[in-house]
Amino acid sequence: MSENNPLLRRVYALDGDKEETRRVYAEWAEQYDRDTLDGMGYVAPGLVAKELSGLVAKDAKVLDAGCGTGLAGVELKKLGFTNIDGIDLSGEMLEVAREKEAYDKLAEADMTVPLEIADDSYDAVISVGVFTSGHVKPKALDELARVTRKGGQIVVTVHEKVWEADGYPDYLEDMEKRGLVSIRAVKEAPYHRKEGYSCQICVLEVL
Numbered sequence: 743m744s745e746n747n748p749l750l751r752r753v754y755a756l757d758g759d760k761e762e763t764r765r766v767y768a769e770w771a772e773q774y775d776r777d778t779l780d781g782m783g784y785v786a787p788g789l790v791a792k793e794l795s796g797l798v799a800k801d802a803k804v805l806d807a808g809c810g811t812g813l814a815g816v817e818l819k820k821l822g823f824t825n826i827d828g829i830d831l832s833g834e835m836l837e838v839a840r841e842k843e844a845y846d847k848l849a850e851a852d853m854t855v856p857l858e859i860a861d862d863s864y865d866a867v868i869s870v871g872v873f874t875s876g877h878v879k880p881k882a883l884d885e886l887a888r889v890t891r892k893g894g895q896i897v898v899t900v901h902e903k904v905w906e907a908d909g910y911p912d913y914l915e916d917m918e919k920r921g922l923v924s925i926r927a928v929k930e931a932p933y934h935r936k937e938g939y940s941c942q943i944c945v946l947e948v949l
């Protein structure tokens with residue numbers, strides 16, 4: 743699929759240039775759900791929603807960081823979650839998310855800089871498909887921990903391509919040493935079933 747889809751080739755070639763990231767997702771927004779769900783067999787949003795539902799109450803205040811078109815919000819809503827906010831770099835992706843009516847608040851935000859969100863604002867934070875090549879690096883996990891209340895839960899996917907390459911195992915261990923989180927689980931899981939990619943689903947409790 744990626745070989746035949748010029749947008750996907752551009753997504754895989756992203757190198758952290760925010761303007762190019764914004765441009766690619768602005769162009770992809772309308773087609774994103776079809777390409778990922780049908781085209782690639784993207785299962786990560788459903789898996790993360792299911793993981794979170796085993797950890798927190800359905801009325802938990804949840805932030806979906808890098809929510810894109812809202813695939814994870816829809817999965818959370820199906821499971822009974824009622825209090826979900828979303829942030830994303832791309833206004834166009836957020837517009838598609840808004841149509842799904844799964845979120846309370848949606849806002850543009852860059853996860854690579856300090857978020858304009860107060861400490862301890864959320865009971866849980868999820869991030870699906872964002873810790874991947876050319877998007878967001880492990881350092882962004884610090885901000886997710888900061889905006890989650892003590893005892894709250896973080897569930898994120900890390901794409902297999904960057905798990906070792908971007909140093910996630912060491913970074914998570916370092917977060918534990920700094921007393922930010924406790925690592926509850928790191929599980930290998932399918933990501934894009936049709937493309938054969940996997941990810942690590944990381945479950946962190948904020949300390």
Ligand SMILES: C[S@@+](CC[C@H](N)C(=O)[O-])C[C@H]1O[C@@H](n2cnc3c(N)ncnc32)[C@H](O)[C@@H]1O
Binds near residue numbers: 869
């Ligand atoms: C592969 S999509 C995943 C979207 C959604 N979470 C999902 O699972 O379908 C990656 C998303 O990360 C967003 N993104 C990339 N860099 C970002 C950044 N620095 N801050 C916030 N969002 C970012 C993109 O705009 C895009 O919506």
